[in-house]
Amino acid sequence: MTLSTPSSQSSLTEWLDYMQQIHVSAIDMGLSRVLPVAKALGVVQSAKDDAYVFSVAGTNGKGSTTAVISEMCQAAGYKTALYQSPHLSVFNERVRINGEMVSDQILIAAFNKVEEARIECELTLSFFEMTTLAALLIFAEADCDVWVLEVGLGGRLDVVNIIDPDMAVITNIGIDHVDWLGDTIEQIGSEKAGILRDDITLIYGAADMPNSVQQAIEHHRVKCYQVGQDFSYRIQDSQNWQYSNAAVTLNLPRPVLSLMNTTNALSAVLASPLNITTSAIEQALRAVKLAGRFDYREVAERHWLFDVAHNEQGVDFLLAQLLPLWQTHVDAQLSQTATKSSSTTIKMLFSMLGDKDMATVVQRLVTAGLPITDWYIAEIDHPRAASIEQLQSTLAKQVTEASIHVYQDIAQATHAVTEHSSSQDLIVVCGSFHTIGEALAALRVL
Template sequence: MNVNAPLNTDDLMTWLNYWGRVHVTGIDLGLERVLPVAEKLNILRPEAKIITVAGTNGKGSTTTAVAEILHQAGYRVALYQSPHIYRFNERIKVSGQQATDDELIAAFVRVDQARRACNLSLSFFEATTLAAFLVFQQQNCDVWVLEIGLGGRLDVVNIIDPDLAVITNIGLDHVDWLGDTIEKIAAEKAGIIRPNIPVIFAGQQTLPQAVSEQAQNANAALYVLNRDYFYHIEDKHWLFASPGVTLKLPYGTLAVDNLSTAVAAVTLSGLAVSDTAIETGITKAHIAGRFEVRKKDHKTIIFDAGHNGHGVLFLLKQLKQYLHANPQYTEIITVFSMLADKDIDQVVEYLKPEIAAWYIAPMTVPRAASIQQMTDALIDEPYQQLNTVQDAFQAALAACQNHQLILVCGSFHTLEAVWECID
């Protein structure tokens, strides 16, 4: 395809393929190219409340819960997330409804016209993010809930100034782009902070100095988990508490860690939100691939997209709670595959004590880990090697006994391959 030729098509997949070829790399952090195009599109100063969420893990669940609570409160809510599971449209939602192909194509036409007028190329993520913002502007949304894709400071989502910034947690991930220490990564995440706005830090770890300093320099009020707000898990409900607010809340399908962050965000947003809206939003909020429990042939399968050490520790915490509530399960077998640029050794090390048998296979994506990389990490572990992730799942399903459940994990791509087998 000649990327400099005008593109006239009403096919969404053709547009997505086009954006994948316009720029030399898929990931190119920095705002220098995208800002002139955004100015041309007049989308930098939306007439809406903006909530931006960064972090290593938990962004998807947190943004989902914030959006659902605000939707239940009666607001017209834009939600931007990545990656998607089944189709690209999942990334861009208004009040729970995915953007249509026609809406996306119309937005892509405008983005392409603007970037050509500026004589600039855009990466896939840059172009599609600008298109999302155009859809939200066209839909006259009251609130935009925006998930940062990678880092914070140089992520294209950060061209929009937030009214509230949320950092879910900080772990070692994407070290090639963000830095190889927690403090370096924290400095990138803290790049979403703006002057005189509330900032939430929801990590379980000690508050990184980079976040504290950035908030102080910006005169931004910083609210820290277990210092300025708290949550407590009980048998039939959980409690949220902050100065002036105490709530007894129901459990939902999402982890309480992320639900508590969402509640903190909506209570600090300045928006009118009732207790009922919070309760209903919590029970209705769900997201594919975050400790998602499903059934196949009367067997229980848990899907979790945790793909780094921090994410797997969080998964194990939820798994412990699930097993406590479902004592009939005494063993876990796993369908497992990862991307080559992730810390496979650490993920496997965390999972080893809980896994009775491993069913592994390479994924069919460019960054997939090889069988050799996975078997090197699984020394002395009982594993069965299959040709495809689907084959691995079918083998695990056939072997699964009544006292066992199946955990599918390692990557969103692993989950996607197995979903095809049960949908």
């Protein structure tokens, strides 16, 4: 079947549907096809000449890190471009300038230009390649001062890596995406370190560094600042924290996002030549937020916590924050009722992609010591979704069959957990970006 190219009058949905069908596979690692199109569009040269570029790779924490960097640069008065993926609700979330999502019209105009360049180069591109090129083109045409780019998958062969960064951040390295990146920390580290360039600066946000990353640092003569050695943070109380490096010690307001990711972002900003004052940093920390990252909300008279944790490291991070939040939640319920209630429990709304290590994620959640009484599961609307059979069989090895509740889709599961929980319970939604996105969409109609 021959696909017809959408026009400038076509809708954003029509363009997104078209781009999902024009390439043989959704994920196709490598830069050989995308580079000629990028050069034809002029985006590579634009970034090199006109903007300061932060590229952020890592297994977990990229979204929070890029959000904090962007907020700080914006607060300091820089026209700031932010590229993240995937999105939770609408595609426009991926492409922001000064914190605002770009319009459908701007995206469609960019898609038109990318499609014209692609056809001229006689190449096919994946959905991610097409949409990333469009984002970079938008940033170039908007003449942004700072580009903050989240690397989608790995580093070395990810389309974001066509842009040479001035500052690189590797948040951490864990086992994930083994089909594309390898199944050892050393292999994955080598792929993540592919974002490095000669004589730039790297912020490395984990205590353990694979040899492959160290070798890349030495090869490129990179100046590396590593957490625990060159910078650190300390919690002071529920409202304040302290950041320290060799040059400064800052007492700062606590953001709603992870302090570890915030620390990495602040280290990157301070190591850059950008003029970002302490007052701009404080302003940014009070304002920054990111949907789906330890995202607590009260909706439909229920307490909800949304987190995109979808691998072992991500779940460990979620639990580290969830345990104290749970105690705070229980204390709040007790203070309202004035009697000790045994009915305050956790309900899990859960689903994952089939290529993730579901067994380990479930095991971590089950053995965390939290009162999880029920699991509401459904298949995500995604080609790589774990099937109901996979979800059920994995859970059945860890929890009782009576605690597993199966639904046709995430919307039905969302309505069910709302109906079968109380206003004292905490509902935790996790396992995938797609799980959260579909649950949030369902909640909007409750």
